Amino acid sequence: MSAPLLEVRGLRTVFHLADGTWAAVDGVDLEVAKGEVLGLVGESGSGKTVTGFSIVGLVDPPGEVIAGEVRFAGEDLRAAGEERLRELRGDRIAMIFQDPLMTLNPVLTVGEQMAEAVLEHRATDERSALAMAGEALARVGIPSAAQRLAQFPHEFSGGMRQRVAIATALLNKPDLIIADEPTTALDVTIQGQILFEVQKLTRETGTALVWITHDLTVVAELADRVAVMYAGRIVESGPVGEVLDAPRHPYTRGLLDSVPDEAAHGARLAQIDGMAPRLDARPAGCAFAPRCPRARDECRTNDPQETAQGARRVRCHFPLAAGEAR
Amino acid sequence: MSEPILEVRGVSRHFTRHPTLAERILMAAGRASPPPVVRAVEGVDLAIERGEVLGLVGESGCGKSTLARVVTGILPPTAGEVRFEGKPVAGLRARERLDYLLAVQMIFQDPFASLDPRMRVHRIVGEALSVHRLVPEAEVGAAVDRALADVGLDLAYRDRYPHQFSGGQRQRIGIARALAVKPRVMVCDEPVAALDVSIQAQVINLFLELRSRHQLTYLFVSHNLGLVRFLCDRVAIMYLGRIVETGPVAEIFASPAHPYTQALLEAIPRLHRRKRAFEPVQGELPSPLAPPPGCPFHPRCPAAVARCREERPELRAISPGRVAACHLLEKG
Numbered sequence: 078m079s080a081p082l083l084e085v086r087g088l089r090t091v092f093h094l095a096d097g098t099w100a101a102v103d104g105v106d107l108e109v110a111k112g113e114v115l116g117l118v119g120e121s122g123s124g125k126t127v128t129g130f131s132i133v134g135l136v137d138p139p140g141e142v143i144a145g146e147v148r149f150a151g152e153d154l155r156a157a158g159e160e161r162l163r164e165l166r167g168d169r170i171a172m173i174f175q176d177p178l179m180t181l182n183p184v185l186t187v188g189e190q191m192a193e194a195v196l197e198h199r200a201t202d203e204r205s206a207l208a209m210a211g212e213a214l215a216r217v218g219i220p221s222a223a224q225r226l227a228q229f230p231h232e233f234s235g236g237m238r239q240r241v242a243i244a245t246a247l248l249n250k251p252d253l254i255i256a257d258e259p260t261t262a263l264d265v266t267i268q269g270q271i272l273f274e275v276q277k278l279t280r281e282t283g284t285a286l287v288w289i290t291h292d293l294t295v296v297a298e299l300a301d302r303v304a305v306m307y308a309g310r311i312v313e314s315g316p317v318g319e320v321l322d323a324p325r326h327p328y329t330r331g332l333l334d335s336v337p338d339e340a341a342h343g344a345r346l347a348q349i350d351g352m353a354p355r356l357d358a359r360p361a362g363c364a365f366a367p368r369c370p371r372a373r374d375e376c377r378t379n380d381p382q383e384t385a386q387g388a389r390r391v392r393c394h395f396p397l398a399a400g401e402a403r
Numbered sequence: 404m405s406e407p408i409l410e411v412r413g414v415s416r417h418f419t420r421h422p423t424l425a426e427r428i429l430m431a432a433g434r435a436s437p438p439p440v441v442r443a444v445e446g447v448d449l450a451i452e453r454g455e456v457l458g459l460v461g462e463s464g465c466g467k468s469t470l471a472r473v474v475t476g477i478l479p480p481t482a483g484e485v486r487f488e489g490k491p492v493a494g495l496r497a498r499e500r501l502d503y504l505l506a507v508q509m510i511f512q513d514p515f516a517s518l519d520p521r522m523r524v525h526r527i528v529g530e531a532l533s534v535h536r537l538v539p540e541a542e543v544g545a546a547v548d549r550a551l552a553d554v555g556l557d558l559a560y561r562d563r564y565p566h567q568f569s570g571g572q573r574q575r576i577g578i579a580r581a582l583a584v585k586p587r588v589m590v591c592d593e594p595v596a597a598l599d600v601s602i603q604a605q606v607i608n609l610f611l612e613l614r615s616r617h618q619l620t621y622l623f624v625s626h627n628l629g630l631v632r633f634l635c636d637r638v639a640i641m642y643l644g645r646i647v648e649t650g651p652v653a654e655i656f657a658s659p660a661h662p663y664t665q666a667l668l669e670a671i672p673r674l675h676r677r678k679r680a681f682e683p684v685q686g687e688l689p690s691p692l693a694p695p696p697g698c699p700f701h702p703r704c705p706a707a708v709a710r711c712r713e714e715r716p717e718l719r720a721i722s723p724g725r726v727a728a729c730h731l732l733e734k735g
Binding site: 346 | 569604611629633670673674675678679681684686
């Protein structure tokens with residue numbers, strides 16, 4: 078196998094707060110190949126967003142990436158300077174955020190800011206940059222794209238704005254897109270339109286995609302591989318079909334059981350009791366132990382190491398056998 | 404069939420803004436037209452049977468939350484009537500009106516915005532009991548404790564403030580507040596949309612427990628179709644202010660009749676599907692300021708014919724217990 082497009086090893090991102098320094102991302106390993114879709118799944122506070130920000134070097138104080146390696150097409154991004162990162166971002170690496178207003182400038186027209194994204198990275202003139210912007214808007218299904226270029230972000234609906242943000246991300250045909258909950262706030266029909274565009278892009282241009290979400294159903298349908306995060310760590314990863322059909326980590330099992338999708342009508346859902354630990358109150362041993370029905374003494378004292386089996390990895394002292402309930 | 408516990412007949416709810424002074428002068432002089440009217444809910448008929456869980460489904464902006472607020476009496480309808488236990492609520496006075504307002508409780512989507520940040524939990528939950536003198540003042544504390552225990556909150560939390568709780572716990576406080584006044588109907592507006600997946604399951608299980616413990620009727624407003632399929636007995640699909648299809652959940656999910664219901668169900672991601680080739684639904688919800696003529700769904704409908712662009716289809720029975728508003732479903 079050739080080297081992956083993105084390779085993350087031992088990534089550790091901490092936040093320096095008044096009462097101490099806490100690790101939001103605590104030793105994360107990831108890889109994504111060209112044309113591959115990785116679903117990065119986790120609940121709020123699991124560190125999935127901070128992982129995305131750490132990869133592209135967008136962690137601001139009080140956050141700090143303190144350890145690990147981030148290799149993009151062989152280049153060490155942690156060693157790269159801010160200038161080099163700016164060159165890469167918006168060109169080879171694009172990011173899509175949950176709230177498109179975060180990426181869109183309210184006082185520039187959509188055309189102006191999209192053209193700027195092209196001119197920043199390409200030796201071309203404004204006319205052809207605007208033409209590219211128009212094409213990108215049409216590609217994500219925005220009607221009368223040429224007229225829309227002259228409008229401001231506030232003149233677009235939520236779903237349209239997210240499509241503008243996605244069109245902007247696609248402008249320079251990036252090699253890697255990191256998308257953080259990009260469709261969470263949208264209706265299912267709009268989500269379907271966006272997933273359609275994103276899927277087309279990975280298929281046609283070989284763009285790799287890291288799709289950060291809490292929604293397992295989207296991951297099931299979109300991703301090739303999935304990595305499940307809990308309390309700053311990846312607790313299970315592997316090919317989507319294998320992980321979702323036969324999860325090995327009790328947390329993954331619990332998340333799947335929490336989705337009412339396949340449950341019998343009106344039956345009690347198999348819930349995970351309790352809540353995810355706060356950043357400053359992670360338990361000793363396995364962070365999931367207090368909520369885990371399989372936890373034994375060892376889980377409460379010893380941190381489980383990651384074990385690999387083929388393409389699958391799991392971080393658990395007592396992983397589930399195939400098909401086993403929690 | 405017995406009488407529905409809650410019913411809306413021909414209910415519309417329109418929103419408009421008050422014209423400014425300048426606009427009023429111009430309007431009086433015939434130089435300006437009145438401000439535009441948003442027809443959030445338009446001519447809705449819907450009955451909730453005693454003890455059932457009715458799902459109300461639609462995309463953002465379709466009017467489902469507005470309809471929920473009309474049903475609970477938070478918003479008066481612009482036209483049509485709401486009937487509670489057989490009586491029009493507009494005609495209820497004093498004690499009867501209070502009885503309706505207390506019997507129909509609402510759970511809101513945002514557990515951060517729906518609790519007063521300056522009130523302690525016991526006051527939030529007990530306020531209605533004291534204000535309406537539902538129990539003697541000396542017994543309010545015990546009633547609050549019962550409500551908190553009912554939703555699985557530790558009684559040690561009764562003196563805390565909302566900000567000291569997580570989203571899931573706050574939602575439980577909101578549910579305890581509603582339960583404290585012994586409601587018969589709970590109108591839940593996207594009650595788990597803001598919660599994490601594992602916490603969602605906990606709250607959904609709580610809804611199931613409370614339903615059987617207190618013989619509650621639910622109107623469950625949601626855009627989460629997987630959840631609706633799981634939780635609801637019947638479902639009503641709303642589009643641009645109108646109901647387009649109603650029927651038992653199992654039947655609608657097995658064979659949706661209205662093209663919009665079909666598109667909506669097709670768009671839900673499912674756990675068991677892998678690497679699906681997504682097929683987008685064309686277009687977006689049109690603005691309720693300028694709804695299209697004819698069938699409101701025709702601009703997005705793959706099956707639309709000329710008639711759909713001109714004439715709006717009425718809801719018609721398509722099989723026992725099922726109605727849909729679509730010209731293409733007419734027989735003959």
